[in-house]
Amino acid sequence: MSEPTRLIDEASGDKLEASLVQVARSEGPSPEGRLRILAAIAGASAATDATGTAHAATGSKVAAKGMLSYVPWGVLGVVAVAVPTALWLGRGEEPKASSEQRATVAQSPAAATPEVSPLAPSEPGAPPPMALEGLPPLPTPAAASGAASGVKVQGSLADEVTQLQKAKLALKTGNGAQALTELNTYAQRFPRPTLGAEATVVRIEALRATGNAARAKSMAEGFLAQNPNSPYAARLRSLTGAR
Amino acid sequence: MADSFAERASSDWGRAPLTERSLMPIDSARLTRVAQEHLDFVWRCLRRFGVPASDADDAAQQVFLVAADKLSDVPIDRERAFLFATAARIAANARRSIRRRQSAYDNLSQAPEEPSASQDELSDQLRARTLLDQVMADMPEDLREVFVLFEIEEVSIQDIAATLEIPVGTVGSRLRRARQAFQQAVTRHRARVGFKQGAVG
Numbered sequence: 001m002s003e004p005t006r007l008i009d010e011a012s013g014d015k016l017e018a019s020l021v022q023v024a025r026s027e028g029p030s031p032e033g034r035l036r037i038l039a040a041i042a043g044a045s046a047a048t049d050a051t052g053t054a055h056a057a058t059g060s061k062v063a064a065k066g067m068l069s070y071v072p073w074g075v076l077g078v079v080a081v082a083v084p085t086a087l088w089l090g091r092g093e094e095p096k097a098s099s100e101q102r103a104t105v106a107q108s109p110a111a112a113t114p115e116v117s118p119l120a121p122s123e124p125g126a127p128p129p130m131a132l133e134g135l136p137p138l139p140t141p142a143a144a145s146g147a148a149s150g151v152k153v154q155g156s157l158a159d160e161v162t163q164l165q166k167a168k169l170a171l172k173t174g175n176g177a178q179a180l181t182e183l184n185t186y187a188q189r190f191p192r193p194t195l196g197a198e199a200t201v202v203r204i205e206a207l208r209a210t211g212n213a214a215r216a217k218s219m220a221e222g223f224l225a226q227n228p229n230s231p232y233a234a235r236l237r238s239l240t241g242a243r
Numbered sequence: 244m245a246d247s248f249a250e251r252a253s254s255d256w257g258r259a260p261l262t263e264r265s266l267m268p269i270d271s272a273r274l275t276r277v278a279q280e281h282l283d284f285v286w287r288c289l290r291r292f293g294v295p296a297s298d299a300d301d302a303a304q305q306v307f308l309v310a311a312d313k314l315s316d317v318p319i320d321r322e323r324a325f326l327f328a329t330a331a332r333i334a335a336n337a338r339r340s341i342r343r344r345q346s347a348y349d350n351l352s353q354a355p356e357e358p359s360a361s362q363d364e365l366s367d368q369l370r371a372r373t374l375l376d377q378v379m380a381d382m383p384e385d386l387r388e389v390f391v392l393f394e395i396e397e398v399s400i401q402d403i404a405a406t407l408e409i410p411v412g413t414v415g416s417r418l419r420r421a422r423q424a425f426q427q428a429v430t431r432h433r434a435r436v437g438f439k440q441g442a443v444g
Contacts, residue, residue, distance in 0.1 A: 027286070028283040028287065041308070
């Protein structure tokens with residue numbers, strides 16, 4: 001059968017119906033939720049890798065707290081301990097952050113860019129020197145030199161979350177320069193980041209925090225050009241004025 | 244409920260309790276890739292299958308935990324179909340759980356504030372989602388599956404047929420009925436709003 005025209009594409013279609021479909025298409029996990037889910041999955045994977053079984057532990061009440069009551073906790077087992085999740089939820093080194101702050105982090109991003117080079121002056125129209133969501137980042141000299149510089153290259157997703165947390169914490173305490181340093185470390189360690197989009201958003205925030213608004217806007221525009229429907233799009237536009 | 248994919252899938256993928264099966268070593272790289280590629284898809288499917296936004300993150304996590312256990316049995320070209328079936332099943336479980344959790348159920352089912360009938364006023368995303376939840380909740384599950392995949396996820400008719408393991412003609416038939424159900428629900432909404440406004444006026 002021929003492909004029907006979708007409701008949202010029908011020129012004479014009902015606007016309310018099309019609007020509802022558009023709302024459905026635009027929904028997705030929050031940046032914070034996305035990170036939390038990915039971190040938990042990474043924790044599950046790591047735990048299983050480490051133990052050879054995911055059933056080693058019974059459902060942990062600690063882990064279960066705040067989670068769905070219908071989750072089969074047996075499978076979480078060791079996963080429950082999901083260190084990355086705990087990290088993300090603010091335990092350990094980081095003081096409790098407000099949900100807004102956590103959301104900011106989630107959106108932050110980093111790493112996308114193996115951008116270890118000094119921040120170049122902003123040049124409107126210049127291609128953003130970063131690896132974007134959905135595109136495999138090209139190996140960079142910085143990444144390639146990671147091992148030589150003593151930086152452990154490419155770890156687990158949990159490691160990515162931890163490193164992004166460091167950048168977030170620096171931003172939170174008003175130290176944008178330190179945040180950029182942490183992001184550069186992230187870029188070195190994770191030349192093919194899973195959280196590249198998040199890392200990019202954090203970098204843009206860090207650039208703004210260091211007074212480099214033009215550079216932040218340029219990077220945001222580059223990101224938006226390649227990811228117009230990213231869940232971070234609205235925030236980046238609001239934050240930088242990028243179109 | 245008519246022959247929904249989720250029901251049939253429950254006898255195939257993911258039926259046995261996880262705790263009763265031996266677990267193959269997880270292919271971490273594959274699991275991470277699958278999660279990264281399909282998280283938004285899974286999350287949206289869960290929402291459209293009736294999981295409240297407040298529970299969708301945890302439900303999505305559960306989908307991928309199931310995937311971690313079973314991915315080694317799933318061909319790469321069937322990953323999305325597997326996730327779709329798992330999401331549909333977990334959403335069904337979630338709805339049952341929610342019904343047991345009365346407070347949450349109340350939150351889900353109580354008559355929400357009526358969204359405005361006008362397109363402009365639907366700029367309020369929250370109210371639009373409330374209406375969307377209502378409309379989708381009224382749709383039979385087998386129709387909703389096709390509607391979600393075609394209208395929201397933009398999957399082709401052929402791919403939907405492959406995903407749901409039903410004939411192309413059946414996909415077309417379900418899509419027509421799903422659209423009718425969708426349009427009737429929107430029409431009902433307009434009638435309610437119009438009546439309400441008339442009563443107030």
